[in-house]
Amino acid sequence: MTRNPADLPNVSAYVDILDRFIEGSMTATEFEVAFLVLMKSERRIFGQPVYPILQVMFEDADAYVAQPELRTGPDDLDDEQLLGSARRARDALRSVGFA
Numbered sequence: 343m344t345r346n347p348a349d350l351p352n353v354s355a356y357v358d359i360l361d362r363f364i365e366g367s368m369t370a371t372e373f374e375v376a377f378l379v380l381m382k383s384e385r386r387i388f389g390q391p392v393y394p395i396l397q398v399m400f401e402d403a404d405a406y407v408a409q410p411e412l413r414t415g416p417d418d419l420d421d422e423q424l425l426g427s428a429r430r431a432r433d434a435l436r437s438v439g440f441a
Contacts, residue, residue, distance in 0.1 A: 350439050351392060355380055357440055360399075360432045363425065370406060370421040373428065377403045395434045402427035 359380065363373040381400045388396060407418040419427070 351386065351388060353388075353392060353396070353435070353440060356396060356399075357432070357435060360428050360435070363428050364432060370424050371408045374403045374406045374408075374424065391438045392435075395431055395438075399427060399431040 356377075359368065359373060359376045362368040363370070368376070377399065381396065381403075387393075402419055402424060405417050405419045406424045407413045407420070410420065412418075413420065
């Protein structure tokens with residue numbers, strides 16, 4: 343459901359790093375660090391529909407493990423899985439009105 347952009351919080355910093363990662367101008371490791379830092383430093387409280395989208399992305403970024411030999415659990419994500427998660431988050435943000 344698309345909402346009126348005036349009713350949505352400014353999440354341009356999140357959209358920017360998602361877009362940069364998806365477009366390939368940021369590595370998975372760079373994205374992981376940038377996204378986690380951004381979320382951890384966030385002072386606003388996001389409600390529906392933004393919070394669930396960003397929270398899932400946060401959990402996936404936190405589950406990312408850059409070195410293949412260190413991926414020991416079924417929930418450890420590799421570069422491609424993190425990219426897939428970023429694409430889903432971006433699509434979800436777009437579907438609620440973030441162009």
